[in-house]
Amino acid sequence: MIVGAICCVAWSAGMMAGCELDNTGTPQVIAGPSVPSPVPLHAPYVWDTAEELMVWTNNAVSRGSFSIDSNDSNGAITIQFGGSSSGGPFLSSRPSPLLRGPDIDPPAKAVRAFRIRYQWLTELPVSFVPTLFIALEATNAPRADVQPQSSKSLQAGPGWKELEVVPSDMNAATGPLDVRYAYFWVSPQPAGLLKIDTITLVN
Amino acid sequence: MTLILPLLILVLSSTIAGAQALQVPRIEVGGQVGWIGAIGECFCILPIVGPRLTVNISQQNAVELSIETLTPAAPRAYGLYFLQFRRTPSRPSTWSGITPFYTVGTGGYYEHGRVPEYRQTRADGSVVIHPAHSTGELSRLNIASVGGGLERSLSRYASIRLEGSAFAVLDNGGFLAYRVLAGVSVPIGGYRANTIK
Numbered sequence: 001m002i003v004g005a006i007c008c009v010a011w012s013a014g015m016m017a018g019c020e021l022d023n024t025g026t027p028q029v030i031a032g033p034s035v036p037s038p039v040p041l042h043a044p045y046v047w048d049t050a051e052e053l054m055v056w057t058n059n060a061v062s063r064g065s066f067s068i069d070s071n072d073s074n075g076a077i078t079i080q081f082g083g084s085s086s087g088g089p090f091l092s093s094r095p096s097p098l099l100r101g102p103d104i105d106p107p108a109k110a111v112r113a114f115r116i117r118y119q120w121l122t123e124l125p126v127s128f129v130p131t132l133f134i135a136l137e138a139t140n141a142p143r144a145d146v147q148p149q150s151s152k153s154l155q156a157g158p159g160w161k162e163l164e165v166v167p168s169d170m171n172a173a174t175g176p177l178d179v180r181y182a183y184f185w186v187s188p189q190p191a192g193l194l195k196i197d198t199i200t201l202v203n
Numbered sequence: 204m205t206l207i208l209p210l211l212i213l214v215l216s217s218t219i220a221g222a223q224a225l226q227v228p229r230i231e232v233g234g235q236v237g238w239i240g241a242i243g244e245c246f247c248i249l250p251i252v253g254p255r256l257t258v259n260i261s262q263q264n265a266v267e268l269s270i271e272t273l274t275p276a277a278p279r280a281y282g283l284y285f286l287q288f289r290r291t292p293s294r295p296s297t298w299s300g301i302t303p304f305y306t307v308g309t310g311g312y313y314e315h316g317r318v319p320e321y322r323q324t325r326a327d328g329s330v331v332i333h334p335a336h337s338t339g340e341l342s343r344l345n346i347a348s349v350g351g352g353l354e355r356s357l358s359r360y361a362s363i364r365l366e367g368s369a370f371a372v373l374d375n376g377g378f379l380a381y382r383v384l385a386g387v388s389v390p391i392g393g394y395r396a397n398t399i400k
Contacts (some may be wrong), residue, residue, distance in 0.1 A: 018311070018343035025334040032328025061328050098326055137327070145331045183327050 027145035033060040035181065037102030045108050045201035047101070048117075050075025056099045056199065061183070064097025069195060076119075076197035081130070081189040100183040101199065107139050110176035113202040114184070115164040120154040122192030129153045130194065134165050134184040138177035148177060154186075154194070164202065176203065225294050225356065227265075228392040231257040235269065235364075235386025239283070242369070242379040249273050253282065255386060257289070265289045267306070270313070271382070279316035284341075285348060286310060287368075298356045305351035306368060311342035345374045352384075359393040 039051050047053055050068045053075055057066040069078045079097050114134045122128070133151040141148055148167035155161055167177060179201055186194065233255045240248040255269040267289055272282035287308025294302050320335040350368020357363060367383045 019341050021339040022336065024336040024338075027334070028332040030330040030332065032325070032330075100327055135325075135327070137329075145333075147325065147327075181327075185326060 027143070029145050035059040035061060035100055035102045037104070045104070045111070045203065046198065047200075048074055048198040053077050053196070053199070055102045059100060059102075061100035062098060063095065064099075066097070066099070074197065076195040079186070079194045079196075081186075081192050081194065096185040096187040096189065098183060098185040101181050103181050104179060104201075107178040107180045108201050108203060109178050110203045111136070111138075111179045111201045112176045113164045113166045114150075114182055115162060115198075115200040115202050116184075116196050117160050117162050117198035118154060119158065119160055119195045120156045120192060121158065121195070122156050122190060124156075124190050124192065128190035129156065130186045130188060130190060130192075132163060132165065132184055132186055134167070134182060136167055136177055136182050137180045139180060140175075140178050156192070160197065225296075225298075226395040227259045227262060228390045228394070229259055230391040231259065231265075231388045232391065233257070233364075233386050233388035235271070235384040237271075237382060237384035237386075239271070239273070239380060239382040242381060251282065251382065251384070255388070257388065262294070263291050265291075267308075271384075278319075279314070281312070281314045283312050283346065284310050285346070285370075286344070287348060287350075291354075298358065300355070302354045302356075303351065304354060304366075306349065306366070308348050309344045310346035310348060310370070311344050312346075313339070313341045315339040345372060347371050347373060350382075354388070356394055359395075360389060362388045362390070362394075364388060 035055070037055060039055055041047065041052060042049070047056060050070055054068055056062060057068070057077055064079060067078050069076045077099070114136065116132065120130065131151050131153045133149065135147045135149045137147055150165045150168045152163055152165045154163065182201060234253065235255055236250070236252045238248045239251050240246060251271040251273055253269060253271040255267060257265050257267045259265045265288070267285070267287050269285045269287075270282060271285070272280050285308055287306045287310075289304050289306045291302055291304045294300075315337065316339070317337045318335060321333050323331045323333065325331065348368045348370035350366055350370075352364055352366025354362055354364040363386070365385050367381065369379065369381045371377065371379050
């Protein structure tokens, strides 16, 4: 009787004003593979030696064809993009190379940006630029299932350049992020060579 | 709404009790099938099906709530609901007699969907499980309808009816449509053959 009355009142109110219902529950997250950090960093949240950068390339999550080039600076991750599989110079249909950083325990506090030092060497016109996408697993993300992400285009040409990417979900409400790990990928893949010699979580 | 409410009041106030052979109970439940069509450039029709609840406020006047789903209804049901006043000017003296009625009412649309659980594997190998959930929407009253029909008792515990109505959707640009329905009603407690005043 009471339930019927409640339903009647709710239905009547809904008809007069209209209503929307969505009982979406809280998403659950199953963590992915962990990436240990066997190499102590010489500076907090900065990976810029060959040994430190290798943690990013040699783990269970990172994918793609990487090598560590020691001829330039203290060592750099090199990624050769071959263009399309049909031999064309422009875009590859292969999965984007992805690099996952080590687990940071305790989390890196108050991270406001992700920065790399890189060279993008290509003979293609400037309109064929790859974009760096970053994602951060943060303990203070807006929701447990949200990994703040962002992206920025790389600039071609010799000489080391810095690219700083600010996560788009980082705003006045959430503030800087407490990061457990970061990962990034590059897409599309026009023919060329990408070298990264420093990865930094900026706080 | 501004037009419908005075009309409802006018019709209700004009009720005149009279001798009747069949007495209806307070509540009837039923179902109906039929089709709905737009009046305009598109003469397409769609089948509809749904339940109906009738509350007899007197032997001649009733309020009915029907929910009519535009089929197919899975995995997302979309349809119309109607809240209508039904007046029966007179009732037959026998079970096999045919009872005419007319209706005036209002309504709106509703939508209900069930979203199954889905899993999203992210590039870092983590998996986000979005739980199954349902969504729904009930519009405000934005339909005005008028119609009529015929009802015939099959026995003390069932009757059949045929009805049609034209209705106007008053928002989303507005358009005219009609519906034709055939249905059954089951009186809770059964019809009675008592004579009443």
